[in-house]
Amino acid sequence: METQDASSLETRDMLLNVGPSHPAMHGIIRIITKLEGETIRDIDVHIGYLHRGFEKMSETVSYNGVIPYTDRLNYVSPLINNMGYCMAVEKLLGLTAPERCQYIRVIMSEISRVTDHLTCVGASAMELGAFTVFLYMIKAREYLWELVEAVTGARLTISYCRVGGVKADLPAGFEEKTRKAFVETRNVLKEVDKLLTANRIFVDRMKGTGKISQADAISYGITGPFLRATGVNFDVRKACPYAVYDRLKFEVPLGTVGDNLDRYYCRMEEMEISMRIVEQCLEKIPGGPVQVDPETGRPIPAAEMVDKGKMGRINEIAGKTAVTDPTLEGASDRVRSTIGVAEKRVFLPPKEDTYGNIEGLMNHFKLVMFGHGIRPPQGEVYQAVEGANGELGFYVVSDGSDRAYRVRVRPPCFPIMSALPKLLVGEMMADMVPTFGSVNMIGGELDR
Amino acid sequence: MNAPSLSELLKTKAPEAVLAAHAWRGDETVTVSPDRLVEVARILKEDPAFQMNFLMDLTAVDYLTFGKTAQGQGAHANTGIAVRQPMNISTEEPWPGRASAARFEMVYHFFSLPLQRRIRVKVPVEESKAEVESVAAMWATANWFEREVWDMFGIRFRGHPDLRRLLMYPEFEGHPLRKDYAVNKRQPLIGPVN
Amino acid sequence: MFGTDNFLTSKLESAIGWARKYSIFQYPFVTACCGMEYMATACSHYDVDRFGAGFPRFSPRQADVLFVVGTISHKMAPVLKKIYDQMTEPKWVVAFGVCTCTGGFYDNYATVMGIDTIIPVDVYIPGCPPRPENVLDGLIKLQDRIQAQHDGKPLARPDPRERSFTV
Numbered sequence: 113m114e115t116q117d118a119s120s121l122e123t124r125d126m127l128l129n130v131g132p133s134h135p136a137m138h139g140i141i142r143i144i145t146k147l148e149g150e151t152i153r154d155i156d157v158h159i160g161y162l163h164r165g166f167e168k169m170s171e172t173v174s175y176n177g178v179i180p181y182t183d184r185l186n187y188v189s190p191l192i193n194n195m196g197y198c199m200a201v202e203k204l205l206g207l208t209a210p211e212r213c214q215y216i217r218v219i220m221s222e223i224s225r226v227t228d229h230l231t232c233v234g235a236s237a238m239e240l241g242a243f244t245v246f247l248y249m250i251k252a253r254e255y256l257w258e259l260v261e262a263v264t265g266a267r268l269t270i271s272y273c274r275v276g277g278v279k280a281d282l283p284a285g286f287e288e289k290t291r292k293a294f295v296e297t298r299n300v301l302k303e304v305d306k307l308l309t310a311n312r313i314f315v316d317r318m319k320g321t322g323k324i325s326q327a328d329a330i331s332y333g334i335t336g337p338f339l340r341a342t343g344v345n346f347d348v349r350k351a352c353p354y355a356v357y358d359r360l361k362f363e364v365p366l367g368t369v370g371d372n373l374d375r376y377y378c379r380m381e382e383m384e385i386s387m388r389i390v391e392q393c394l395e396k397i398p399g400g401p402v403q404v405d406p407e408t409g410r411p412i413p414a415a416e417m418v419d420k421g422k423m424g425r426i427n428e429i430a431g432k433t434a435v436t437d438p439t440l441e442g443a444s445d446r447v448r449s450t451i452g453v454a455e456k457r458v459f460l461p462p463k464e465d466t467y468g469n470i471e472g473l474m475n476h477f478k479l480v481m482f483g484h485g486i487r488p489p490q491g492e493v494y495q496a497v498e499g500a501n502g503e504l505g506f507y508v509v510s511d512g513s514d515r516a517y518r519v520r521v522r523p524p525c526f527p528i529m530s531a532l533p534k535l536l537v538g539e540m541m542a543d544m545v546p547t548f549g550s551v552n553m554i555g556g557e558l559d560r
Numbered sequence: 561m562n563a564p565s566l567s568e569l570l571k572t573k574a575p576e577a578v579l580a581a582h583a584w585r586g587d588e589t590v591t592v593s594p595d596r597l598v599e600v601a602r603i604l605k606e607d608p609a610f611q612m613n614f615l616m617d618l619t620a621v622d623y624l625t626f627g628k629t630a631q632g633q634g635a636h637a638n639t640g641i642a643v644r645q646p647m648n649i650s651t652e653e654p655w656p657g658r659a660s661a662a663r664f665e666m667v668y669h670f671f672s673l674p675l676q677r678r679i680r681v682k683v684p685v686e687e688s689k690a691e692v693e694s695v696a697a698m699w700a701t702a703n704w705f706e707r708e709v710w711d712m713f714g715i716r717f718r719g720h721p722d723l724r725r726l727l728m729y730p731e732f733e734g735h736p737l738r739k740d741y742a743v744n745k746r747q748p749l750i751g752p753v754n
Numbered sequence: 755m756f757g758t759d760n761f762l763t764s765k766l767e768s769a770i771g772w773a774r775k776y777s778i779f780q781y782p783f784v785t786a787c788c789g790m791e792y793m794a795t796a797c798s799h800y801d802v803d804r805f806g807a808g809f810p811r812f813s814p815r816q817a818d819v820l821f822v823v824g825t826i827s828h829k830m831a832p833v834l835k836k837i838y839d840q841m842t843e844p845k846w847v848v849a850f851g852v853c854t855c856t857g858g859f860y861d862n863y864a865t866v867m868g869i870d871t872i873i874p875v876d877v878y879i880p881g882c883p884p885r886p887e888n889v890l891d892g893l894i895k896l897q898d899r900i901q902a903q904h905d906g907k908p909l910a911r912p913d914p915r916e917r918s919f920t921v
Binding site: 131132133134135139140160161162163164165168169180181183184187188231246247250251253254257267268269555556559 | 794
Binding site: 728729736741742743744745746747748749750751752 | 828829831863864866871872
């Protein structure tokens with residue numbers, strides 16, 4: 113009997129729908145793959161399953177009202193989104209936040225960056241079978257989330273930054289809590305390192321898969337750890353420094369080949385570097401981690417302040433710190449001017465003023481009530497910050513009214529997703545899982 | 561820094577293409593006429609004075625109701641209380657305004673990695689002829705950005721390899737980010753139209 | 755002795771209810787930010803495994819509880835309906851997060867204002883995102899519902915018009 117050689121057998125490509133609801137896809141996208149055996153010949157990526165109309169909604173609310181929507185863009189690192197948006201609107205207004213406030217924002221951003229990388233590496237390890245790594249990383253993330261909760265009040269969707277400042281100062285004991293959280297995180301990173309970095313299975317699956325060249329990465333507009341893994345040194349914190357990054361010393365990890373393993377190394381290094389940035393900030397932050405009233409060294413009880421205000425003895429209370437009721441605005445020993453600009457038309461007055469005297473109440477009213485609010489001058493700005501996935505840009509157009517005219521967010525994982533055909537065509541089906549995991553696609557950011 | 565203004569440099573290289581230029585709040589911006597877009601894009605990419613290898617962002621703005629909202633003019637707010645327009649917070653020079661009265665404006669943000677400079681290019685697009693040349697051949701990232709602009713604004717791109725909706729489903733009619741599309745006008749595939 | 759309401763069959767039904775409620779195989783239909791809190795609930799700190807619900811089944815044919823986690827857009831709605839239809843009886847649906855309960859603050863052209871407009875829901879867990887303790891509370895309510903179904907006195911599905919109040 114004659115044996116037929118394989119080339120004369122009829123073959124057909126198979127269309128496989130890696131559908132919107134899939135366990136190994138970090139979010140909902142549909143990848144229609146054309147497979148020849150196990151090799152991917154062509155892919156078509158369909159996104160938009162989480163399109164929630166962020167840009168349209170931000171035209172219907174006030175400037176500060178957009179902040180909760182920005183939390184839910186890249187929901188694993190919400191503080192970076194908050195900061196980016198607030199800095200864009202502040203640029204529009206021509207204001208800079210006070211120095212301490214900038215340090216606070218940088219600290220919270222870097223903690224957010226660590227949580228993002230923990231989630232990314234944990235989830236992609238889980239998809240490769242290393243379930244324990246996922247559990248360890250989520251454990252570390254819990255410690256960081258407890259830290260974030262101590263500062264902002266919420267774990268995930270924090271709405272912490274405001275235009276002109278932040279909502280409240282760091283609480284008492286923050287430095288101690290941070291050190292403890294970082295000790296735990298560093299332990300977890302050490303354990304994960306032992307489990308994964310020299311692990312034959314992990315390395316075999318990640319090495320050489322999902323490669324992209326430098327020229328392609330730049331042409332596709334890819335930024336962030338994905339780009340740095342190919343060897344291109346571009347970090348928005350170094351290239352276009354914002355906030356206090358120009359005063360901080362930190363390195364930028366670069367890869368060589370641009371495959372999944374390099375991206376894993378980059379992210380692990382970046383977590384350690386982010387923690388060191390936070391430690392530097394805690395040393396350099398003006399006024400120390402906890403604030404004290406410089407004049408008297410002794411705060412006045414809020415009720416006493418209110419009484420004096422009602423009797424018209426404003427000069428006895430002007431500029432003093434009040435010990436507030438614990439139900440109002442967090443720690444009792446802080447000075448308001450360090451966490452927000454001293455601009456009445458932009459930043460809310462402290463609650464002692466709002467409830468204490470009529471000027472504060474009117475100020476609050478003019479900023480919060482519908483139809484009033486922050487009114488930046490007409491104009492347009494673009495502000496880029498380094499998100500966990502790359503350059504997160506906010507392009508804000510104002511027409512002088514109390515609502516933003518156009519808020520555009522330049523999502524860092526959008527160009528990376530558009531480069532997925534480049535990364536995956538020619539690879540095996542099973543290589544889609546680690547590659548897609550290292551893309552760190554966040555649906556809220558991709559689809560907005 | 562005494563670096564020459566990029567917009568001035570662009571004006572010398574392509575004088576008829578540039579309609580206006582400014583650097584409000586430090587962002588270099590040039591407005592370019594639509595038929596010269598590809599020429600300007602090529603200059604920006606290849607000329608050693610610019611070397612804009614990154615197309616960071618590509619989007620559009622619909623200027624239909626710019627400055628025309630009641631609050632913007634200082635008229636009565638919804639509360640019935642007369643709202644006085646406050647003075648500009650910053651005392652720097654005001655925004656020079658738009659170079660044309662077209663309804664849409666395409667906005668391109670470029671970044672040059674070797675020179676570490678940014679530039680914004682704006683291209684006015686008329687509503688009656690909502691079409692622009694595609695730059696997807698020069699920067700691969702423009703492919704998806706342009707699809708999104710088509711989806712959200714309805715501006716077509718000549719020469720785009722595959723112009724179809726990106727974020728919305730194919731049965732959706734209309735372009736949501738246009739100012740005349742109501743924010744809660746739903747077109748559900750299944751379920752009630754609340 | 756035999757019949758629908760006697761001692762043996764009712765004890766058997768209770769036992770089935772007890773077994774079903776402590777071996778929940780959920781299908782986590784994760785879309786958005788609530789997914790992060792779902793992960794946190796499922797992992798070591800808040801551990802949903804002690805309720806017997808620690809094993810997600812990523813196929814609707816093998817799952818009995820559909821956890822709809824995160825905003826459902828109109829593009830995604832037919833997919834959700836398809837997955838719900840593919841699940842076999844008995845099945846329950848948990849609306850996790852306020853976007854699935856009522857649409858959240860995304861009142862716009864793209865979002866489904868509550869998944870109960872498409873599929874019937876058993877337990878609503880509001881929150882943006884709900885804390886893991888809220889999720890566990892919702893899970894316990896689901897377990898009560900599963901048990902009650904088998905004790906012969908099923909709890910009525912909450913009326914969608916009253917969906918802002920907990921049962």
